[in-house]
Amino acid sequence: MSLSCELLHVIQRKGSDEPYGMDSYEGARARWCAGCGDHGILTAVQRLLAAEQLVPEQTVFVSGIGCSSRFPHYLKTYGFHGIHGRALPVSTGIKLHRPELSVFTVMGDGDCTSIGAAHWIHALRYNVDLTVMMLDNAIYGLTKKQTSPTTPQGTVSNTQPRGSYLPAMNPLSVSLGVTNASFVAQTAEWVPAHLYATLRAAYQHKGTSFVRILQRCPVFTPEIFASAVRDPSQIALLVHDDGVIVPEIEKIYKTQIHHDPRDLAAARHYAESDDRIHLGVFFRDPSRPRYEETRRTTPRTPTERNTRLEEEFDKYAV
Amino acid sequence: MTISAGTTSAVAPQTGAPPAHLRVREHTIEIVSDSGEGAQKCGQIFAAVSAKMGNGIWTVEIIPAEVQPPPRVPEGASGNRIRVGAGPVTNWGDQTDLVVAFNEQALLARHRVGALAPDAILLIEEMWATSQDPAIVAAWEAAMEELSTREYRIIPVPMQEQCLTLVENPRKGKNMFALGMLAYIYDRDMERIRDQIATAFRKKSEAVYDSNVSLVNLGYQWAQEHIGFRIDVPPAPIDTPLVVMNGNEAIGMGAIAAGFELCAMYPITPATSVSHYLSEVFERFGGVVHQAEDEIAAAGVAIGASYAGKVALTITSGPGLALKTEFLGLAIMTETPLVVVDVQRGGPSTGLPTKVEQSDLLAALFGQPGDAPHVIVAPATIEECFHVMITARRIAETFRAVVMVLTDANLATGVAPYPRPTLDSQWQAAPIDLAPVGDSDLPYAWEEETGLSRRIVPGQPGGMFTLTGLSHDERSKVAYSSGIHQHSSAMRSRKLAVLQSVLTPPVVYGDEEGGDLLVVGWGSTKGAIEEAVDRVRADGLKVSSLHLRFLSPLEPGIKAILQRFTKVVAVEINYSDDPDAPYITEENRRRGQMAMLLRSSTLVDVDSWTRVPGEPLRPGSIVTAIRERVLSGGAA
Secondary structure (H helix, E strand, C coil): CCCCCHHHHHHHHHHHHHCHHHHHHHHCCCCCCCCCCHHHHHHHHHHHHHHCCCHHHHEEEECCCCCCCHHHHHCCCCCEEECCCCCHHHHHHHHCCCCCCCCCCCCHHHHHHHHHHHHHHHHHHHHHCCEEEECCCEEECCCCCECCCCCCCCCCCCCCCCCCCCCCCHHHHHHHCCCCEEEEEEEEEHHHHHHHHHHHHHHHHCCCCEEECCEEEEEECCCCHHHHHCCHHHHEEECCCCCCCCCCCCCCCCCCCCCCCCCCCHHHHHHHHCCEEEEEEECCCCCCHHHHHHHHHCCCCHHHHHHHHHHHHHHHEC | CCCCCCHHHHCCCCCCCCCCCCCEEEEEEEECCCCCHHHHHHHHHEEEHHHHCCCCCEEEEECCCCCCCCCCHHHHHHEEEEEEEEECCCCCCCEEEEEEEEHHHHHHHHHHCCCCEEEEEEECCHHHHHHHCCHHHHHHHCCCCCCCCCCCEEEEEEHHHHHCCCCCCCCHHHHHCCCCCCHHHHHCHHHHHHHHHHCCCCCCHHHHHHHHHHHHHHHHHHHHHHCEEEEECCCCCCCCCCEEEHHHHHHHHHHHHCCCEEECCCCCHHHHHHHHHHHHHHHCCCCCCECCCCCHHHHHHHHHHHHHHHCCEEECCCCCCHHHHHHHHHHHHHCCCCCEEEECCCCCCCEECCCCCCCCCHHHHHCCCCCCCCCEECCCCCCHHHHHHHHHHHHHHHHHEEEEEEEEHHHHHHEEEECCCCHHHHCCCCCCCCCCCCCCCCCCCCCCCCCCCCCCCCCCCCCCEEECCEEEECCCCCCCCCCHHHHHHHHHHHHHHHHHHHHCCEEEECCCCEEEEEEEEEEHHHHHHHHHHHHHHHHCCEEEEECCEEEECCCCHHHHHHHHHHEEEEEECCCCCCCCCCCCCCCCCCHHHHHHHHHHHHCCCCCEECCCCCCCCCHHHHHHHHHHHCCCCCCC
């Protein structure tokens, strides 16, 4: 049976009263290693998309380069898999031109905090409405185990075989130091309920929502988060009505800190304290200006544009 | 009152006597001062009025490297140079015939770079000769000594003294006094001058306008009483509506006419003034100028916007183009349409930030690692700077291509009139198509014959593909099998051949049938090359020229044209080894950039004559090169 494109579309739309399920967003089969934390993040994202009933064609995932940046290929939304470190400028361009689209940015730790560091800082300042996920496994995986800025000091890698030389960069402190940053959170892929709740809060926040997702690499850094995975007492949850509250994990993660995400000084304190790994929304301020709103212009028809351009030419007329 | 240092009767004070009239086809005038004394404003108004009266003009800026250089140093010379012609003027010409200088050091700067004709008339502020500061007097005297080595005609002018009769701070008024003098000498229409002053100072007060007009009148009156000559460059009546602007403004207006809605940029000389212009007006057209955090991000934002909708624009100069390189490869690989304007300056590295050069051609063409076919087009005139934006956007959209537009500092800052465009709504980008995508539609549905494919943008139901910079097949699946990369590379490359097939062959200027020499150029040198060709043809030499707009793909039929001439020389503003320089052989000689392209694509033995003087080529220099070097067999 042959149908025109338009008819096919009508048929598909007829069924569209049915809600999107998680499987509506399934793209190609994920090719990450077995045990890679990225699988769980992909699932949490699909759960978020279904929960928010995001229209697949109105949703764009933008990534850079690295293991995590394969993300868009595994989703059935629009995707743009670009170059190393530069996912944020591409995301900014999409959102500036098409503010009606939901735009997600997926980066790794090297992508975001090393080669793309300038864009990371400025994206936080632009505060364009993007949901930004930084999948932090503290190592370069795709290029086979090189030190990244978030690699813990002393970790042996192929580029620093006698142990990495410098203390690891703290992406939360850096993000919280950026003027006009409006949402900074941390979660961990081995706490799926918290991961999902945090991503959902990030999506619902209007502005650049920066989420650092602690993520295990079973091949190159299996030990980095191992003790925190085994011992929940090493983790403290930041809880608040304006942040995330995940009742189903409260019995496991007994250290809970009531933290108002409007309190920037406290957010910086928790970001810098290294006694525990803090998960939750560190900072959230929905009142910060959003660049794409500040720069919004009224669209003009070709005729309107030409009328105004004639006026411009009048100024230069001989 | 007036002392004539290099006295000639033509400029001796002739109060009361009728002034001598010099009638010429063209004259080149400079106004030079310290930075901030308004010489440029004077020059701009003089040029605009001349254009409105029906003279051809070509204006170039004389710009110091620093924002506020120290006063009274040659490096600080700032101002304008205006070539005024009885007919159309296509380039800045050779040497300056008349200068108004606000101090002798600015004048010295122009003398030392050889800008002045041997018999140039120099009107110079005389206050420095009688300064209280002995160092200034000594500098003045040394300068006069140096200038006296030529046959200049020097006319000291009491600008300061005269301006003080009207204003307290002549530093802010001499430019209008100078404008008045020029208005007398060249018999400019005072009504138009007043209109132009009103336009130039429209944001300021009535008092500023009145004061400026009084100063112009004073300068006019002083010249009438003390300058014994007038110069007549007859204007021609204007039969078609003209606009007058520089090339960067033309690009900005072209971007609007083409329907661009986003221009992402990072400040860089000499490209930034496009963004200054657009920043001022673009929002009224529904457009946004995004100043990104760096050149790379500017490219990324433009690519993101293009991917999601209408073709976007990024504007830069050589160093910025280098930074954007990886992103340009991504746009080419994902077939995301994009227009990149490169306003070329001298390089490499920081090079000559404010000066013209045509050195980015090969970097623009081959800068991206991997095989990255894309389009390069170079407007040759200020008028073409406007129209190229419409062409570039349309090609980018139709061919899902990156289109680079190469202009240069000469076009960017040169000011000349051109026929006012008749705007057409069809020039503008169509609204993005959000129609659903059919089951058989693919993100790269390459047509085997042409490599062309339809673009799918976010928002189209059914088209949820992920574009990638990885090598991919027509479904955008990552290429894991052999053959995919070969085929997709062919598809991206074939688009250029298809584009070439719809271009028209370039037209020879001179003799289509052939001759002894063909001069080939590209970009802003067109006017100077064709003027040089006119001059040598007038002397009977069988010389023609060919000017290329498309550098990638090259326009069709070039080889056949080149083969009709005994010799072919590419004239460019980039570096090449002179054939008789030490160690230089036929094999190791580095030729000009377009010469290399033409040699490789036509197998014609194209010679190269190039210069990198940090200024536009002078037609006279090209004439000399044609005569002495090329035709006498100085080069292969």
